[in-house]
Amino acid sequence: MAESIRVLSTLALKGAIRQLADKYQAAGGGPIDADFAPTLALLQRLRAGEAADVVILTREGLDEIVREGRAAAESCVDLARSFVGVAVKAGAAHPDIATEADLRAALLAARAVAYSRLGASGILFAQLIERLGIAAEINARAVIIPQGFTAERLVAGEADLAIQQISELKQVDGIEVVGPIPRELQTPAVFSAGRMTASRKPGEADRLLLYLASAEVAPALRESGLEP
Numbered sequence: 001m002a003e004s005i006r007v008l009s010t011l012a013l014k015g016a017i018r019q020l021a022d023k024y025q026a027a028g029g030g031p032i033d034a035d036f037a038p039t040l041a042l043l044q045r046l047r048a049g050e051a052a053d054v055v056i057l058t059r060e061g062l063d064e065i066v067r068e069g070r071a072a073a074e075s076c077v078d079l080a081r082s083f084v085g086v087a088v089k090a091g092a093a094h095p096d097i098a099t100e101a102d103l104r105a106a107l108l109a110a111r112a113v114a115y116s117r118l119g120a121s122g123i124l125f126a127q128l129i130e131r132l133g134i135a136a137e138i139n140a141r142a143v144i145i146p147q148g149f150t151a152e153r154l155v156a157g158e159a160d161l162a163i164q165q166i167s168e169l170k171q172v173d174g175i176e177v178v179g180p181i182p183r184e185l186q187t188p189a190v191f192s193a194g195r196m197t198a199s200r201k202p203g204e205a206d207r208l209l210l211y212l213a214s215a216e217v218a219p220a221l222r223e224s225g226l227e228p
Helices: 011-026 039-047 059-067 100-109 120-131 135-139 202-212 215-223
Strands: 005-009 032-036 054-058 077-082 084-089 113-116 143-145 161-165 175-180 189-195
Touching: 005 011, 005 039, 005 202, 011 032, 011 077, 011 189, 011 202, 011 215, 039 054, 039 059, 054 059, 054 202, 059 189, 077 202, 084 120, 100 135, 113 120, 120 135, 120 161, 189 202, 202 215
Parallel strands: 005 032, 005 054, 113 143, 113 161
Antiparallel strands: 054 189, 077 189, 084 161, 084 175
């Protein structure tokens, strides 16, 4: 059996990678051993010495480890864009979030809003509620998780709204994605991949990177809530 290739990936790509792993092997590639966490958590693990062959991070995160000499600059490829969205528990009413004023009203009307402390979406949301002037009100009753899927808090009944990358919201059963927050309020996250310079399987790593950046994977990316 072929030796697996170790992938450390941001949570936003979890659905797509799991869907693509079998297809990659069927096309002649090796098995993928993937672990998923927010970019900031992965950066901490890499800097602590954790080994990997391929990493998938935000573009900014990948650029950081390239500058540190941990990832090979010539191997880096942009894979997808992702927007932050809002979700509710399945069957719940969908609030109007079409405009800045609508979103503000929906957030203030919620019993509790769940968001992530470490993820790119959580950082954006924390900045957004400050900008909207409602940070104190929202945070007084927010469910802020260190990492993981915020929509799980909807299923548990702990929150009325969950905020996260749409591709991450879609990983949780029993919820419905209302839609993206207004585009003018967010900057899409770009997720990129690269080969670690210490990889012991550089050829296989580069093969996987070529596959992930190919047009063949675009449908899986779209299905998972990402834009190729």
